[in-house]
Amino acid sequence: MASVLDDSEHNRFLFAQDGQEAELIYRVNGNRLILIHTEVPEFFRGQGIGARLVQAAVDRASKSGETVVPLCPYARKWLQDHTDVAASATIDWAEP
Numbered sequence: 001m002a003s004v005l006d007d008s009e010h011n012r013f014l015f016a017q018d019g020q021e022a023e024l025i026y027r028v029n030g031n032r033l034i035l036i037h038t039e040v041p042e043f044f045r046g047q048g049i050g051a052r053l054v055q056a057a058v059d060r061a062s063k064s065g066e067t068v069v070p071l072c073p074y075a076r077k078w079l080q081d082h083t084d085v086a087a088s089a090t091i092d093w094a095e096p
Contacts, residue, residue, distance in 0.1 A: 004056040013056045015049050024053035024075065032092070033057060033066040035075040054078045054085075061089040071096045 002017045013024040022040040026033055035057055040050045054075045061068045067090040070076040079086040 004052050006056065006060055013053045015044070015053060018043070020044060022049045022053060024050075024057060024072070026057065028066075031066050032069050033061050033064075034069040035072045037072050038074040050074055051078060051082075058085055058089045066090075067092050069094075 002015060005014045005016075007014045007023075011026055011028070013026070015022040020041055020043045022038075022044050024038045025036040027036060028034070035054070038050050038053060040053075057075070058068060058079070060066065068079075069092045070079055079091060
């Protein structure tokens with residue numbers, strides 16, 4: 001299975017396979033990695049692709065020292081449900 005790429009030129013984490021793309025749009029503000037929107041087409045639903053996108057964001061933040069700001073409802077819920085992953089990076093839980 002394809003891996004998730006950090007397409008920093010377009011401010012997104014990207015998963016592409018068989019001509020389909022799933023993405024987690026983000027922006028960077030100083031030392032904050034702000035997760036804006038997760039888009040997973042029907043083609044990928046139920047395969048854990050959204051989770052892999054959020055995991056990639058947390059991995060990046062953990063390595064770079066960025067603070068994750070999960071404004072995206074999916075990313076926020078996923079991180080709340082996976083506290084073990086959320087604990088590997090600094091998360092700003094302030095309500096959007």
